[in-house]
Amino acid sequence: MARGAKNNPQARENLNKFKYEVANQIGVNLKDGYNGDLTSKQAGSIGGEMVKRMIEKAAGQM
Numbered sequence: 568m569a570r571g572a573k574n575n576p577q578a579r580e581n582l583n584k585f586k587y588e589v590a591n592q593i594g595v596n597l598k599d600g601y602n603g604d605l606t607s608k609q610a611g612s613i614g615g616e617m618v619k620r621m622i623e624k625a626a627g628q629m
Contacts, residue, residue: 589616 572578590597593616595609602610 585617586613589613589620592616 572582587597590613593612595605595613597605597613
């Protein structure tokens with residue numbers, strides 16, 4: 568979790584929404600609660616895509 572999101576409920580909620588948005592866009596069925604049925608590849612693809620998009624956004628703001 569991003570350092571700022573740990574103690575900021577709004578940031579945590581925004582990251583969670585972003586996670587579900589990314590999962591949906593890349594075709595991973597992410598549901599509320601337990602997602603232990605996801606493969607490591609699926610879970611990693613969600614996180615990797617999130618990082619990729621955050622880096623692109625930060626680079627665009629420079």
